[in-house]
Structures are given as C-alpha cells and as structure tokens.
Amino acid sequence: MPTCPTCASTHTVKNGRIHNGKQRFKCRDCGRQFVEHPTKKVIDQATWSLIDRLLLEKIPLAGIARAVQISEQWLQNYVNQKYAAVPRQVQVRKKNGGG
Numbered sequence: 898m899p900t901c902p903t904c905a906s907t908h909t910v911k912n913g914r915i916h917n918g919k920q921r922f923k924c925r926d927c928g929r930q931f932v933e934h935p936t937k938k939v940i941d942q943a944t945w946s947l948i949d950r951l952l953l954e955k956i957p958l959a960g961i962a963r964a965v966q967i968s969e970q971w972l973q974n975y976v977n978q979k980y981a982a983v984p985r986q987v988q989v990r991k992k993n994g995g996g
Contacts, residue, residue: 898910898911898922899922899931899933901924901926901927901929901931902929902931903924903927903929903931904924904926904927904929906924906925906926906927908924908925908926909922909923909924909925910922910923910925911923912930915932919932919933919934920932920933938967940967944965944967947965948961948965948967948972948975951964951965952976952979958972958973958976
C-alpha cells in the first residue's frame with residue numbers, strides 16, 4: 898500500500914476508484930483520500946481567457962465545463978475566487994451642480 902501524502906503513514910486502505918478508473922486510497926490515521934500517481938491537467942492561458950469570456954455570457958457552468966473540458970468543481974472554485982476578488986464597496990462621488 899502507498900504512504901499518505903499528508904502524514905506519511907503506511908496505514909492506508911483501498912477506497913474505490915476515481916472517475917477515470919484509478920485506484921483511490923484512504924489514510925486510516927488522518928482520513929485523507931488520495932490517488933497514488935495523480936495526473937494534473939495544466940490549463941493554458943488561452944483556456945483561461947476563453948473561460949473568462951464564457952463566464953460573461955449567460956452560459957451555465959456545466960456547459961462551460963463541458964465545452965472547455967474541465968471539471969465543474971474546478972470551475973466553481975475559480976468563479977468563487979474571482980467573486981472574492983471583487984471590491985465590496987462602491988465609490989460614490991457627489992455631483993457638483995445646481996438645481
């Protein structure tokens with residue numbers, strides 16, 4: 898059995914499979930679930946700008962995720978990060994004028 902990437906424990910057990918069929922493991926000490934040799938998909942700058950443009954349209958997140966071939970969870974996290982970066986206060990200036 899592989900060791901846990903978080904606590905380096907060898908007390909791991911098989912815990913099903915992920916969407917692409919890879920074996921998933923669970924650490925009995927810390928509870929972390931992991932895959933032994935994960936493959937991380939790198940998203941290039943062109944895809945990032947495409948995602949930003951598609952988010953401005955009224956397209957559901959599920960549709961964007963399918964079109965760009967990314968997970969819905971990743972897209973939701975990205976949208977949440979962009980929303981958190983938006984300033985919460987609006988700057989209002991008083992008009993100078995008569996009447």
